[in-house]
Amino acid sequence: MLIAKTVDQVRQFVKAARRQGRSVGLVPTMGYLHEGHASLVTRARSECDCVVVSVFVNPTQFGPTEDLEAYPRDLKRDAALLESLGVDVLFHPEPSEMYLPGAATWVSVEGLTEGLCGRTRPTHFRGVCTVVSKLMNIVTPDRAYFGQKDAQQLAVIRRMVRDLNMDVEVIGCPIVREADGLAKSSRNTYLSADERRSALVLSRAVFAGEKLVREGERDADAVVRAMRGVIEAEPAARIDYVEAVDADAVTPVTRIEGRVLFAMAVYIGKTRLIDNFIAQI
Numbered sequence: 001m002l003i004a005k006t007v008d009q010v011r012q013f014v015k016a017a018r019r020q021g022r023s024v025g026l027v028p029t030m031g032y033l034h035e036g037h038a039s040l041v042t043r044a045r046s047e048c049d050c051v052v053v054s055v056f057v058n059p060t061q062f063g064p065t066e067d068l069e070a071y072p073r074d075l076k077r078d079a080a081l082l083e084s085l086g087v088d089v090l091f092h093p094e095p096s097e098m099y100l101p102g103a104a105t106w107v108s109v110e111g112l113t114e115g116l117c118g119r120t121r122p123t124h125f126r127g128v129c130t131v132v133s134k135l136m137n138i139v140t141p142d143r144a145y146f147g148q149k150d151a152q153q154l155a156v157i158r159r160m161v162r163d164l165n166m167d168v169e170v171i172g173c174p175i176v177r178e179a180d181g182l183a184k185s186s187r188n189t190y191l192s193a194d195e196r197r198s199a200l201v202l203s204r205a206v207f208a209g210e211k212l213v214r215e216g217e218r219d220a221d222a223v224v225r226a227m228r229g230v231i232e233a234e235p236a237a238r239i240d241y242v243e244a245v246d247a248d249a250v251t252p253v254t255r256i257e258g259r260v261l262f263a264m265a266v267y268i269g270k271t272r273l274i275d276n277f278i279a280q281i
């Protein structure tokens with residue numbers, strides 16, 4: 001596995017791969033990899049001749065009071081995992097390699113980024129879209145893989161790729177959960193043992209919502225109310241949002257028809273966790 005620190009190294013690798021007619025898959029990550037990331041890499045490995053994984057804690061998607069400094073990092077462990085999964089290139093640039101002095105260009109998607117996480121993280125998706133565009137331009141992948149756990153991010157990236165005519169297929173992969181239901185996340189490492197137990201309200205709310213829809217409930221507000229009820233029963237949990245939106249347009253819905261995203265962000269202590277499910281009717 002090549003560990004590339006510079007844009008040029010990645011470009012040279014990709015050019016050589018293209019000359020040999022090999023397809024390229026990209027898995028963008030911020031590192032501290034878990035089974036959720038591994039599932040993206042495994043899918044990329046099965047569908048592409050070459051797999052490039054980026055490990056870059058992107059400063060522009062963190063707000064001024066967010067956890068950029070504290071965000072967990074362990075490149076050695078990440079590299080060992082990626083090597084064992086058969087990855088061809090681990091791209092691990094310094095922030096100064098990704099953002100040159102005087103960088104003045106942003107990629108923003110409007111509308112879809114204003115609700116849900118965008119309400120409390122107003123500059124987050126601009127940072128995500130900018131770095132993902134840059135990675136797409138550097139790697140020029142045939143396919144790029146993202147987790148469904150970040151459902152709003154996935155919808156935003158799909159829209160960006162469509163709107164900017166990026167020649168890449170965006171592939172969303174299912175949420176991977178711990179045995180007890182908690183969605184895998186690098187931020188789970190922030191939780192104390194007690195908080196880890198309290199954090200199970202997120203998946204419990206998801207499963208309760210899914211059950212209601214399975215049983216025939218078509219009133220989105222009724223499902224949201226039930227999910228909120230589950231979370232509010234846990235004293236350590238503080239709701240940021242629980243909402244039902246159109247899964248592609250990220251606009252509020254009241255009836256469950258088509259693809260409806262039920263998404264939540266919940267604070268457990270100081271840690272903000274997200275989870276969701278999509279109802280498809």
Ligand code: PAF
Nearest residue numbers: 028029030058128131150
């Ligand atoms: O989902 C993430 O880990 C990040 O938002 C991404 C897509 C790697 C961009 O930094």
